[in-house]
Amino acid sequence: MSEDELKSMRHSLAHIMAQAVQRLWPQAKFGVGPAIDNGFYYDIYLDGATISEDSLPKIEKEMRKIVSANYPFERRDVAIDEAIDWAKENQQNFKIELLNDLKRSGTTVASELSVKYIGSVNEAPSKVKTVSLYSQGDYVDLCRGGHVDSTGKVGAFKLTKVAGAYWRGNENNLQMQRIYGVAFATQEELDKYLEKIEIAKQRDHRKLGRDLDLYTTSPLVGVGLPLFTPRGTILREVVSQYSNQLRQKFGFEKVWTPHITKKDLYEKSGHWAKFGEELFLVKSQETSDEMALKPMNCPHHTQIFASRPRSYRDMPVRYLETTTDYRDEKTGELGGLNRVRSLTQDDSHVFCRPDQIEEEINNLLSAARELYESIDMKLRVRLSYRDDSDSYLGNIDLWNSAQGQLKSAVERVGLDYFEQDGEAAFYGPKIDFMATDAIGREHQVATVQLDFVQPQRFGLEYVDINGNSTTPVMIHCALLGSIERFLSVFIEHTGGWFPFWAAPEQVRILTINDSVLGYVDKITTILSETTLTKPVKYNDVRFTSDIRNESLGKKIREATSMKIPVQLIVGPKDVEASEVSIRTQAREEKIPLENLSGYLKSL
Template sequence: MTDLRFTLPDKSELVLPAGTTGRQIAASIGAKLAAAALGVAVDGEIFDLDRPLAAGGAARIITAQPRGVKDGEIDRLDREALALIRHSASHVMAEAIVSLFPEAKLVYGPPVENGFYYDIDLDRPLGSDDFPAIEAAMAKIVAADKPFRRIECTREEAMARVAGDAYKTENLRAVPEGEVISFYRTGDDPGAFTDLCRGPHVPSAGRIGAFKLMQVSGAYLHGDEKQKQLKRVYGTAWPTKTALEAYLERLKLAQERDHRKLGQDLEIFSIADEVGSGLILWLPNGAVIRQELEALAAEREFLAGYKRVATPHITKAALYHRSGHLPYYQGSMYPPMTLDDDQEYYLKPMNCPHHHMIYLARPRSYRELPLRLAEYGDCYRYEKSGELAGLLRVRGMCMNDAHIYCSLDQVREEFLGTINLSRYYYEMFRIKDFWIRLSLHSKDKDKYIANEDLWEKSEEIVRDVLKECGLPFEERTGEAAFYGPKIDYQLRNVIGREETASTTQLDFAMPERFDLVYTAPDGTRRRPLVIHRAPLGTHERMIAFLLEHLGGAFPTWLAPVQVVVIPVAERFERYARDIAARLRTDLLRAEVDDSADSFNKKIRNAVTGKTPNVWIVGGKEQAAEAVTWRRHCVAQQATMKLAEAYEALAESRRARLMDNFPDVHPRGWENAARRGSDSSGNGPEAV
């Protein structure tokens, strides 16, 4: 037996005899560390604290102490420590459930982002009513604080142990040949709860700290809809009760930012049973935001050389036969309307076929390419009921759609143009929490159209363009659309759910199906490529994200009410009304709060209503032909001449300043407002 050499995080070296454990490493550093230790990482691999180590390397003791951060910064608690705690909590929950329902069969129970779950096959209904009993049983196990004993064995021994348990037998078969097979047992009693598990776990049940069961849901075995549906019990676990409570508090705070709540409070949209689920009623405030987004898109697209088109909402079946969407996608289309002459009409699930028809409206020349056809188009898709969620997943949506028809040697530049457009929007909205996915094809012949040469070429182009832009992205093989590679901007909402917000897709299938051609300089007929793109996604999804991203506090240019003028007393209502009327002649959305509310209440209403600009007027202002300007985003306020205020407000609207971010108004925003036309740093330059 040779000694093992460990390098500690501070670069010091430690030499211990072979078979030493993480606990001994920790103890040799300090008693306090040994007491706090939950596990040990050697060269990145995590081991049970008491597991004899076979090899040395870079060693790090895992504790639940936040590393070098202040109390309460639970986000940065050691992820590995949390995973250990949660994996063990999952194990304890399984033990508790089996003790209460002996017929329950355990399947799989990993730690996940904010907690853990265990998939269980149990025919009895399981609901939150059962949580107190399960939690009580878990608490008992945790209080007993028995060590988790690791039992390693051969494949044959393991097979004998799990005999009769189809799920665990299957799990065991999935363990790669040559990998160590282990079970974990609670305590030393040979009859105690034992589960096939790769580990690692915290040293003993008492180290779990605080846990709470969160919910139960169905989950298909292996994630396959055709397989049996299991019961998945979700829980969360934290090193301390304080950390658990902070997490629950965070969840509550997130709910305050939920677009469904903000959308209701701020009267953005509404959904009515009598209209249908997933079908959005845009209230006046929401309609303003849509209108502003459309104006933004129209402007950017005009500058980028797009032409606007408009197409109908219903269309004969023949078009979707031609596009290939029938019958393959019929399941997610609304069923057809059949007219007297047996003609079937469908609600359109996408705009591309119509745009292709516009392309086909007359013969096209190479001189017209790239031809960019844009439309904010309404589409209807029959999404499964369980998939609908507020504005994020709907059945009726309005897409920021466009199709670019171009030749292969134009693809690169056009793709770059669409990426720059997306990037412009994201920078302008200051959306930073997103990632870009490049979806590529696989060799699966059933899934992708056969044109390996075109695939290779186009994927190369798209990848190059992304690299050239310097945008970080992740490649996903086998996730491309059947007709070509695509780039998606993935956003996370406030609940942590991820959705595609923007997309750019290359298409070499549709030009074939629609027999799209153009006449080349040499007089021959050539086929264009099609780029589908939707940088602002759909109104529904984009406004949902904006609501959550901005917490409902829209910048002046987007805000449904841009200015509320509040007189300090009734005597000044006339002055206030004159100001608002003047603002409205500049097409600014200005209102006077001439309600019977007290002055204080009016201020409060403007604040809770998240109006970006509040102009207060009284005797002082009237005498000076001025207003006192209070912004939603900054603590300061400033009194300024009306002429200046009008100009600053109009400029904010014109330049689409994100003036809801306090840093747009550095060091006393009144100066920033006075500068007016200086928009540097407030938005990207033109694409």
């Protein structure tokens, strides 16, 4: 089945679900109901009633009756005033609002409708005279179309959850109930998808973060402000150290910038006009300065570059800073580590000559590829370009040049890529790395961005070979991106079984009885003297000893539940043979004690 056919099928199911809800709750008021990736949803308002997830089987049962009836989807084009009369007669207040907006300003609202529930429209009409109503059986809805022939041709489906959603995405509007469903052409495809979803639930970083004691949250601290435990802090510091080492290999040097700044910096950079509402504002009690918690680091790094004269011989200048930024995200969009108010970026910026762009981008592409290969995540690249809107700063010729150079760099290193308009930063195009996790989901992770705008806005310059003042090119890169978001992906990708180098606790010694405690001392001496060098250099082995008077079975279960990658089981026979019994997720084996250090270094 083609993507267009799937989309029509899923959109038809949104209508069938709405019809089922209307039969069960006649007072239901309907908002919008689009097809989405893997399924569909509909926003519904029930005055004085609530649909819970316990209601989903009942709705599904009614949907299957409608499917069995095989009602044809029938289209009727009507004058917009007639459609408004229909909506009033059926007390569909949200449809009345949409139709009135459509009548007043066809272009804007028609585009909005097409995005939200009608389907993709390249160019909305400038004036709307007629609209279409679709019916199946006793149900009628406002819709542009994109349906199967009849209700009996909708494949396999299942309703999955109920969530809250503000009408038209505005938190000042009524909150509606959004019912989600998934749908595929065959039952087999649906079953595979549901199995994947069940696996995803078990890998949910919020669950594992709690079970593995990695981070916590507190209502006293605030939503979107995670607190990392000792184990979680080790994890974030190890991956941060790895990112730093990869960049330092290519000549990046560490810098440090304060967490607050005058808002003037962001006004000059252009961030204030674009993201002013997302900034946390800080008021000084000593001066009249208007301050903000920093939401990003690039404007600060421009000021370090500008702090002294630069020559073409100094170029490129490369800075890295792993630091926490702050953004006043909407509370309804916060969840786990995916989206937070305090985000730590492994940020880096290159200031270079135009002739150095190719090499610098290639270095960053190499670093990103090495990092994600080391955690066994397949990468492809999204080349994120500007669209035709006026949301971007800078000369269009510079944009076209930058977009061409990024594409050439990606092609030179042989990365799989696709192009997408409208995903660029406001100051330049970017390379977004899309990583596929262990259960086939794709996540945006690292990014490389070319920027011709900020160096001009800040008046950055260097003296070229001819003695002329020249504006440098700025390249932004974050290999991990937001460390918090990266960790959410990393935790779910591994299911908490981190690679040996990243595990907060790498080794746990488990004793069978107290007679082996002297031998345990020899093991701990070896572990203490072992330094790991790959892929993160100069790391000591992180280990603990469980010498409690408990059964070995209990100790193994507890170590396994904490997903300790290497368990060293020590009993009298190991002492006698001068061996150690190693238990990992993959296998069990015995090795001579003298080989233990080399074994761990090889992992």
